[in-house]
Amino acid sequence: MDCPSFHFSISIWVSIVGGPLVDRTTNRLGxxxxxxxxxxxxxxxxxxxxxxxxxxxxxxxxxxxxxxxNLTIVKNSILNLFFHGKELSLATGVTMTVARAGSxxxxxxxxxxxxxxxxxxxxxxxxxxxxxxxxxxIVFFFLELYAEKRGMVITGQKNIRKIKIADIKxxxxxxxxxxxxxxxxxxxxxxxxxHPIILMLVAGITYxxxxxxxxxxxxxxxxxxxxxxxxxxxxCIEMFTVGVTNFFVGVTIKVGGYNVMLMMFCLISTFGVVLxxxxxx
Numbered sequence: 001m002d003c004p005s006f007h008f009s010i011s012i013w014v015s016i017v018g019g020p021l022v023d024r025t026t027n028r029l030g031x032x033x034x035x036x037x038x039x040x041x042x043x044x045x046x047x048x049x050x051x052x053x054x055x056x057x058x059x060x061x062x063x064x065x066x067x068x069x070n071l072t073i074v075k076n077s078i079l080n081l082f083f084h085g086k087e088l089s090l091a092t093g094v095t096m097t098v099a100r101a102g103s104x105x106x107x108x109x110x111x112x113x114x115x116x117x118x119x120x121x122x123x124x125x126x127x128x129x130x131x132x133x134x135x136x137x138i139v140f141f142f143l144e145l146y147a148e149k150r151g152m153v154i155t156g157q158k159n160i161r162k163i164k165i166a167d168i169k170x171x172x173x174x175x176x177x178x179x180x181x182x183x184x185x186x187x188x189x190x191x192x193x194x195h196p197i198i199l200m201l202v203a204g205i206t207y208x209x210x211x212x213x214x215x216x217x218x219x220x221x222x223x224x225x226x227x228x229x230x231x232x233x234x235x236c237i238e239m240f241t242v243g244v245t246n247f248f249v250g251v252t253i254k255v256g257g258y259n260v261m262l263m264m265f266c267l268i269s270t271f272g273v274v275l276x277x278x279x280x281x
Contacts, residue, residue, distance in 0.1 A: 018070030019232025022077050028141040030074040030228075035130075035137040037067030042130045046123040069239055073231045076215055078140075080227055082147075092215050093208060 022030040041063030048056030075095065083091040114122045218230045245268075252261045 016232050016236045018073040018235070019077075019228035019230065021070075022074055022228035022232075023226060026144070027074055027078045027081060028137075028144040031071065031078075031137040031140055034067045034071040034074060035134045037063050038071065039127070039130045039134050041065075041067060042123075042127045046120065046127055049123055050120055069235055070232075073228060073235050076218075076231045076235075077228045078144075079215075080218065080231075089213070092211070096208065096211055 044060035
């Protein structure tokens with residue numbers, strides 16, 4: 001088993017624990033705990049690459065799997081705690097945009113840094129980013145504590161800030177979901193558009209619609225005290241699906257070629273349309 005596969009395997013099983021832990025404690029405590037796993041895992045990854053110990057890399061990926069999957073649950077739980085109603089999908093879209101922007105920037109600059117300074121420099125830059133994220137978690141710890149003491153955390157549907165016209169300029173897709181609703185319908189439409197021949201631009205827009213619709217739905221369907229558990233179940237299913245899909249994509253390309261792989265994606269998209277129609281019932 002390679003390191004990425006081990007990472008996903010750990011994330012699948014451990015993510016189911018993160019939600020109940022957040023429900024029984026607080027978001028701020030969960031963010032600190034899981035951020036410690038990430039910082040420790042990245043440090044061991046750097047150390048393992050430096051001393052060339054494969055078993056150390058495996059342990060590092062295990063810690064990263066524990067931290068990343070559960071920290072995603074904490075992040076979604078925080079959004080559902082501080083944002084309600086018309087703000088929720090917009091806030092989800094903002095966090096998705098920042099996360100994807102970071103991934104794209106890393107994708108472009110990491111090879112250049114690796115070629116010029118070596119792979120260890122890239123890994124230690126990643127460790128610095130993890131430490132910065134840990135600092136943000138500490139800041140959030142005190143911010144949430146401050147908000148709780150002064151009753152500033154919104155627990156119901158009151159005091160909802162209206163979306164400004166200026167918001168439309170930055171995140172129109174998320175505002176569209178908040179204005180129109182019909183998350184199940186939009187998800188079905190997006191799955192129908194997910195065809196390999198469609199331009200990546202359209203695929204990116206539909207992906208934004210799907211994620212903004214899906215990850216903001218638990219706040220509408222479940223009670224607040226079980227929100228973390230529901231998000232952990234969703235994250236566990238997502239991690240399992242990603243891991244299994246990556247495996248089958250590799251096998252499919254090896255056995256049947258890219259055309260068979262594209263047909264498999266069409267079948268998955270069709271299945272997504274069916275699930276979206278069922279969610280409307």
